[in-house]
Amino acid sequence: MSTFPFDIVGFDLDGTLLDSHGDLAAAVNHAISKEGRQAIPSSEVRDLIGGGAKKMLARALEVTGEPVSDARFDELHRILLDFYEANIAVETRLFPGGLEMLDGLAARGVKIAVVTNKLERFAVRIFDELGLSDRFFTVIGGDTLGPGKAKPNPDLIYEMLDRAGVSRQKARAVYVGDTTYDTGAAAAAGLPCVAVSFGFCDKPPRELGANAVIDHFDQLIPALDYLGTASVR
The missing domain is CATH 3.40.50.1000 (HAD superfamily/HAD-like)
Structure with a gap:
């Protein structure tokens, strides 16, 4: 026993x-690029992860510019998830x-x-x-x-x-x-x-x-x- x-x-x-973190960084940077935001270095995305994709996206938007509307946030969240699902285990x-x-x-x-x-x-x-x-x-x-x-x-x-x-x-x-x-x-x-x-x-x-x-x-x-x-x- x-x-x-x-x-x-x-x-x-x-x-x-x-x-x-590499694949999550690629996904969140793809999403915020649709808002014209500058990409966040992959090493810095590590500090944004925790609590799920919505929290990660919200933190990424906060550190790169002004808040977005709830409707736009939902759009960006869907963009993030779609990209991530297609590139989920690259790194x-x-x-x-x-x-x-x-x-x-x-x-x-x-x-x-x-x-x-x-x-x-x-x-x-x-x-x-x-x-x-x-x-x-x-x-x-x-x-x-x-x-x-x-x-x-x-x-x-x-x-x-x-x-x-x-x-x-x-x-x-x-x-x-x-x-x-x-x-x-x-x-x-x-x-x-x-x-x-x-x-x-x-x-x-x-x-x-x-x-x-x-x-x-x-x-x-x-x-x-x-x-x-x-x-x-």
């Missing part, structure tokens, strides 16, 4: 499992050590999930294109449960537990993310959380409110072993 302390590990997508890749980490969790019998604020169809398509879909027992997006359910609301994490067929109160589960949306959702769902310092963090990594912070994926399994013995829940 495995002594690993967690049966379920859920991951955020953008900035946690996958470095997607996107697992962060270093990600494949070995997923192998390590699988070898321990862990069920692995993705819980993201990205639209579900986009998340599913990315993993299909990267050949990673069979790694996860479920992929849950920000729209999976309908409006108002995205992180930091805990409902998407509850859905992960329900799909795993475990009690919400007794689940041996943990969540891994890179922003306060992730740590907030995990805390609201009563799960410990690990933050990755290499992601699109909206605060300094050690101020995100996580139970542990890692700097590389080769540190994740040891961190989970530690959390399991520390009785953080």
Whole structure:
């Protein structure tokens, strides 16, 4: 019998499992170019990511000029999504050590999930294109449960537990993310959380409110072993 302390590990997508900032930058810059705005360097788009495409677009418009009308914003949002869907995995890749980490969790019998604020169809398509879909027992997006359910609301994490067929109160589960949306959702769902310092963090990594912070994926399994013995829940 495995002594690993967690049966379920859920991951955020953008900035946690996958470095997607290049493709997100291309999409948001394509959208704001339709408003005559200057492109934002890809490295700076990292600081705009978090909370979904609408929030990223709103931040991009804020740093490049005046606000736009609600109707125009909706148009630009559709332009962004259309471009992104057509170019979804051009540069996107697992962060270093990600494949070995997923192998390590699988070898321990862990069920692995993705819980993201990205639209579900986009998340599913990315993993299909990267050949990673069979790694996860479920992929849950920000729209999976309908409006108002995205992180930091805990409902998407509850859905992960329900799909795993475990009690919400007794689940041996943990969540891994890179922003306060992730740590907030995990805390609201009563799960410990690990933050990755290499992601699109909206605060300094050690101020995100996580139970542990890692700097590389080769540190994740040891961190989970530690959390399991520390009785953080």
